[in-house]
Amino acid sequence: MGRAEERRARQRGGRRAAPPTRSSGTESSEAEPTVIGGRAAARRAAQGKSKGKAGKDGRSFIRRLFTWKKIVGTFFAFCLLGMGAFVALYMMIKVPEAGNGDATLQSNVYKYSDGSLLTRDGQKNREIVDLSKVPKPVQHTFVAAENKTFYQDNGVDLRGTARGIFNTLSGKGAQGGSTITQQYVKNYYLTQNQTVSRKLKELVISLKLDRTKSKDYILAGYINTSYYGRGAYGIQAAAQAYYHVDAQKLDVQQGAYLAALLQAPNQYDWAIATPTGKKLVQARWNYVLDNMVEKGWLDKTKREAMTFPTPKAPKAAPGMGGQTGYLVDAANNQLAKRLVTQGTADNINDALNMVKAGGWTITLNIDKKKQTALEQAAKSQLTSKLDPKKRSVDAEVQAGAASVNPKTGAVVAMYGGQDYYKHYRNNATRTDYQPASTFKPVILAAALDEAAQTQSGQAIGANTIYDGTSKRQVVDSNGNKVGFAPENEDDRSYGPITVQTAMNQSVNSVFAQMGVDVGMSKVLKVASQLGMDTANLRAVPAQTLGTMGASPLQMAGVYATLDNHGKQVTPSIIKSVENSRHSVTLPNPIGNQVISPEAADTVTSVLTGVVDDGTAKISVQQNANRDGRKVAGKTGTSDENRSAWFSGFTPDLVTSVGLFGESKSGAQVSMYHAGGLPRVNGGTFPAQIWAAYTFGVSATGLKFDLNTTQGAAVQPTWTPSPTSSPSRTPSQTPTTKRPTQTPTQTPTQTPTQTPTQTPTQTPTQTPTQTPTQTPTQTPTQTPTQTPTKPTDPLNPNGQ
Template identity: 70%
Template sequence: MGRAEERRARQRGGRRAAPKSSSRAAASGSVGAGTTGTTGTRASRRAAASRSSGKGGIRRFFTWKKLLGTFLGLCLLGMGAFIVLYLVIDIPPGNALAQEQSNIYKYAGGKTLTREGDVNREIVDLDQVPKPVQYTFVAAENKSFYKDAGIDLRGTARGLLNTLSGKGKQGGSTITQQYVKNYFLTQDQTVTRKLKELVISLKVDRQRSKDYILAGYINTSYYGRGAYGIQAAAQAYYRKDAKDLDVAEGAYLAALLQAPSQYDWAAASKTGKQLVKQRWNYVLNNMVEENWLDADKRDAMKFPVPEDPQGAQGLDGQTGYLVQAANNDLAKRLVADGSANDMDDAKAMVDAGGWTITLNIDKKKQAQLEKSVKDTLTSKLDAKKRSVDGDVQAGAVSVDPKTGKVLAMYGGVDYTKHFTNNATRTDYQPASTFKPLILAAALQEDAKTQGGDPITAKTIYDGTSKRPVVDSDGNKVGFAPPNEDDRNYGDVTVQTAMNQSINSVFAQMGVDVGMDEVMKVAGELGMDVENEQAVPAQTLGTMGASPLQMAGVYATLDNHGKKVTPALVASAEHKDHTVKFPNPIGEEVISREAADTVTSVLTGVVDDGTARTSVRDNPSRDGQQVAGKTGTSDNNKSAWFTGYTPGLVTSVGLFGEDAKTHAQVTLQGATGTLPGKGRVNGGGFPAQIWAAYTFGAMGKVTKFDLETDQGAAVQPTETPTPSESPSSTPSDEPTTKAPTTSAPESSPESSPEETPSGEVTTSEPVETPSSPEIELPGDPDDPQTQ
């Protein structure tokens, strides 16, 4: 066969020609056999080729190069996606819950009065936490905290996988990540939240210091017992501030964060106690390993068993009144210093929380005042027997006249039962407790009588009941107030008139001084007279006033004429704001001689006047010198005693308030112990409360340092000389009119009452206002038999 034929044979057979070494004879063998063999071989080769082609295709698809490329591609895709997330996700503002704090209220001595707010948290700066205590949290949660970039990739990946697989919460996050979760995000276990946590943690770590992050972490974490943040936790578990924690205590609080409920020693099971002890040891051992704690000190440490949990402190009792008054004072100060635009803004700032407000309240004196009110008054009230007993409200304020500090405040029976603070309310008349201000104005202005005589403690006035008041020209001014029981005293000294609270004398004195001058001096001493009319009826105390105001007025007298503005709040601090309060002691508003003379005169009210039974004869007095004034308003709607020693001024007020409608009503017949269901006078319960409190709260016995030659403190008190009996017969019902040009035509109200001489009478005057808006009070201030 030639070469051409061989080539054609190869083309037909689809294979290479036989090697040239093969003999042509063999190639030209039996044609039949060769044909059959060629067909079988061709089928066999096609099957083998098919098998070889299948294996080669899989290998070509899953080659190591393609797998590596795919992996790198996914990594690049993931990195690209993360970069996009990093660029898109910003550090958000802190969530509202993480920023909520309670306000902390403290007594003057530093002990906590209460906390107010939905979240028990008080954020503290990191420098308020001892450095070794800071390390306990790092040792417990994230030893590499000071070195890492804020994230734990393995822990985060594990958390993501568990989230995707439905296994729930997974630890392993860094302190930075936990802070970001607490402060910026939520506790939701989602892939989206995990990714955000990762990105924000990286950014926070780059933009904030480690100390900032650690402070945020320990202030936002939950420690159990309702305590958020280390300060609240320190108080909840060890009754101390965070700054006073030691390492062992800090290690326990750090250990708590892993399982607050399970590890709370007071509620933990036997297993829980074992676990928290193991966790506590783990924390301390890590500190030694990191050279944050000396090994010998660590070996000497004992497990610090926490205090038992306390009941939640609320606003019941007097606490709510103190908190309410403190908040109001702080809000006013925020407006005054420009921190807030108005009271609404200021109150919102206070309600936002985070304030530590220290009050001037003395814890012991506060307890003494509460006890005095209870023992003397509230324990005797029984609204089931006498409906009037349910209408009795008491308020009191005690002030240090040398510092202006409010040392005690009684706002009512219970803040959760009666929300109005009786110590600060100004809707009741102070009645005859206003009379000393008239005398102060007379002395300050060197005023004279109609006859041209200087007004002093010895000046003689006509004490006739209903005597028409006249001006400097001798003209009647349309005001002629009756005395108590319509009693006529004839000519009496100013001292006697103060002792017996003679209305007719002080009504005329007010006109002699000039009512404009009287109101001016009253305002300078501390009364709120801005919207009050300068009319003769004001001489009987017809304006509204509070025990807080009256305590300030009398404290100014006690302080020799230097203005005293009662201060309830000593300081208010916020993490971002410290408020400065003005000095409660101001400049001299009346001369020392005028102030001291009034004080001297007021000692006569106690020793020879309307407060003698409750105060002078109190067995606990022990020779203590006292000045004060009683007051009982028209229809017995209020009764007062404001008195003072050289170191303590206290104003006590009783108010008749309908328990349902809150309208002003009479106090008459309260406790059912008064003769003939008589009045509740200023010389009765108010003076008794005052004496029980003052003589129990004061220290050593003291005397007034007075620069005056007038008044009962330096001269004997003259005895009043009553004149004839009332010329008119009193009616059963009072008539109140508003004369402007003529004497009043009102008749006294019938009510048995003990007079200064001890005689029980059956008539009771009702004074007349000078205008329809002003209710003229009577002045039955005599002590009563209880």
């Protein structure tokens, strides 16, 4: 075979054939198999190519479709489109000639529930000052707090704006990152609404403003339009509100505090801040000053010598004297929270800005007659009896009260303090004092709703017997001591008593054990369902003494839920809201069934005993103006006599009254000897205020419609003798009454007929009856004869 033929053979075989040997004459015969083998290989190669062609074609199509050139080209095309769109927006959006409606404050109109005018807050608490009148170091505090690169940037933070737009589109809400220029544009030209269109407008206007206006112009606009809390808009109003000086007299420390306020005016206001809020604002204050050192605006040595400038007591805005300011603030805060909840505002600060901007007509649930009656009751039963010149402690007594319609949830009256001008903080809504023994009904409600049992396996009810020994060690289900042994008031021991008597006399040792029997986590769960804030509370036995914080408004909601047969009542001070720019929907204050009707009604039945035969007997049950009204309630006195309470209700009205010991510096102090009393208990001033108010405005002839066979409203209060058997006595007394009674017909009849009679007929049956009677007969003669005698003529048992 010649070379040409060999080459053709190799080509036909698809591979190079082995070269033939030339040493023998068999060259032709040995080459032929090579050619044949090459042809077979060629066929196999052709088949392989045909099989892989389809896959290669698919991959090739994708590669042809997504080439690097096309990807890069598409990217640049989108960039060009984006740039074109932005250029178009830049050309279309102009800097407004004047500020928006919110920038120039309008009046808010507040009305009573009947539509009559309560007040207007049309006084614009803002005075524009020239930047030259603000010390340069104070100017720097705002830059250090909000935008360290303010003097170098072009007015926008593209990364922060892009993040804000993304969060808005994804529903994550707002985030920080805006420059001072952007914040000024939002405050003055635009709105607080978090929308993509608003953010794009903010971006464009900020760029244009930065190109056409000086940095001083923008900074002046920012500090003059921002909201600082306390109704103050602008740095001049803020300087007066917090330090009682003009803006030109502010020092660096004070300026740093005002700059720190802008992040959260309501939370960081020193006068009303929680301990956490105070820590946060101090941290923010340090952050501002440290940034000034970093930027070279403040000497490090001077910085280290600076101390936090505690703001002065707030001064109320004009026209807000008496109770008006408290009512307006409560309404504004509720409206702001609602704006956040429904998504109109992203946070409480933006919401308060919307409210403070004006243009709102807010009708309150406040009933003019009841509001006047509550104010008069506080004056006649408390403030007229306090004499700071005679007793210095009298100047440290603060009162707060909230009154709620249990059927509608309407807050019909509120008492925030003696005068909004004299005491800025609303005592009706403050949550920094302990509710004390007014928490005991919550424990019983949890026991009944959870069908809890005692350690011996008995269902807990009104007639369950507990050991009322003072300082008795609380034990768990295994009989182990839990390290808690609460002392009863005046260290008084009661021995074996029923839950009903323990509630009447507010026996700490009984309810401490009951809380452990129920399970403290379950107790706190029910407390939350009833309207208390228990989110950060530890489920420990000490909570049974009411050691958490609560406000009169919250406790009124708790007792209103009991009065409403276990359907949750969330007190609402707002009846309706109108605004031309914002739509507000108000939720129904009456919620779901949170505890069973039987549990709620049993607690109500038991609480009638506190009034008829317990710690509120003298001030409420024996009040000449009661006129047969059915009443349930509970007294409370906290440790060291720092707070005293009475929360009570008739079928149509729930009111919680609290007294708080507060020094001029805002610290909690004891109220011993206030008003000339040895101790201010719940059965004294709080119960007296409650009775004077309630018996003047609540309806007569109404009865509690109770679905229960337990409690003082169903049967007379009964206490076992010391030798009674805990397992048998609970069923002894009820069997004589229940067969002949219908729970919904007679529960309110029996106590008004017999509670004060039965004890006098059978004095040998109860070890605690004689002491509770003696004070009504000879209150000033026998208080120190025995440990079971009263120490206070108005409140025998100190609760």
